Amino acid sequence: MLNTTLTSALLYLDGVNVTFDGFRALNNLSLALAPNEMRAIIGPNGAGKTTMMDVITGKTRPDEGDVMFGGTVDLTKLDEAAIAELGIGRKFQKPTVFESHTVADNIRLALKGERGPWSALFGARNHIADENIDKVLEKVRLIEHRERPAADLSHGQKQWLEIAMLLAQDPKLLLVDEPVAGMTDAETEETARLLREIAQDHTVIVVEHDMAFVRDLDCKVTVLHEGSVLAEGSIDTVSANERVIEVYLGR
Numbered sequence: 177m178l179n180t181t182l183t184s185a186l187l188y189l190d191g192v193n194v195t196f197d198g199f200r201a202l203n204n205l206s207l208a209l210a211p212n213e214m215r216a217i218i219g220p221n222g223a224g225k226t227t228m229m230d231v232i233t234g235k236t237r238p239d240e241g242d243v244m245f246g247g248t249v250d251l252t253k254l255d256e257a258a259i260a261e262l263g264i265g266r267k268f269q270k271p272t273v274f275e276s277h278t279v280a281d282n283i284r285l286a287l288k289g290e291r292g293p294w295s296a297l298f299g300a301r302n303h304i305a306d307e308n309i310d311k312v313l314e315k316v317r318l319i320e321h322r323e324r325p326a327a328d329l330s331h332g333q334k335q336w337l338e339i340a341m342l343l344a345q346d347p348k349l350l351l352v353d354e355p356v357a358g359m360t361d362a363e364t365e366e367t368a369r370l371l372r373e374i375a376q377d378h379t380v381i382v383v384e385h386d387m388a389f390v391r392d393l394d395c396k397v398t399v400l401h402e403g404s405v406l407a408e409g410s411i412d413t414v415s416a417n418e419r420v421i422e423v424y425l426g427r
């Protein structure tokens with residue numbers, strides 16, 4: 177990797193290795209993301225996508241390698257809470273909203289750190305003005321549902337609500353894990369538009385298996401295989417790559 181790429185990167189992983197009981201989940205993984213870049217990560221089951229997200233967020237400590245944020249912060253030296261505080265937010269695959277609370281209150285509760293999975297991320301900053309709640313709800317297409325219980329939302333809308341909970345913190349880097357699994361086609365298309373909008377002023381990593389959605393994201397794609405980068409480039413470039421077809425797309 178070129179040094180200039182590394183120093184201007186918002187996030188870079190260099191030579192990252194993670195071994196579980198002798199099994200190499202990440203194998204000399206290197207990756208660089210520019211500020212305000214959106215990157216799609218694809219690859220077969222077991223390729224290391226989740227492990228890569230776990231390393232970035234401090235859930236898993238690599239055996240070797242650098243994970244640098246903003247050019248100067250070594251994420252491998254920090255715990256999950258400290259990494260969240262730096263402005264790295266993660267959305268897991270399944271939505272975990274408070275069903276009986278309103279959409280707006282879900283954001284308030286998240287910011288107060290009253291929900292287990294969010295407390296590390298939101299614990300230290302606990303106030304949001306109503307106008308900022310409106311701003312994020314407008315962004316995620318939920319403003320007219322502001323006062324409805326989250327239980328009334330569709331599965332896709334719950335995913336957007338969780339994205340809104342992250343956006344309320346204005347994170348520098350957003351990690352989004354399989355956002356469109358279980359969504360309708362219309363919701364999937366809207367989610368691609370939403371993430372493209374978010375990527376105008378955030379850096380975003382999206383792990384996804386839905387190739388039509390990945391195409392809609394219209395961003396650089398990294399293909400992981402056996403814990404390393406197998407291919408990288410536009411969706412057309414990686415889709416035409418014979419190895420990618422062999423290990424992933426052709427299956």
Ligand SMILES: Nc1ncnc2c1ncn2[C@@H]1O[C@H](COP(=O)(O)OP(=O)(O)OP(=O)(O)O)[C@@H](O)[C@H]1O
Nearest residue numbers: 196197200201219220221222223224225226227228
């Ligand atoms: N805590 C762990 N202990 C042992 N092995 C693990 C652990 N976590 C992951 N692995 C193994 O590491 C490999 C990479 O897993 P990972 O979950 O990162 O893949 P993935 O690309 O996210 O796959 P999927 O698309 O199925 O989510 C897999 O073979 C998995 O079984």
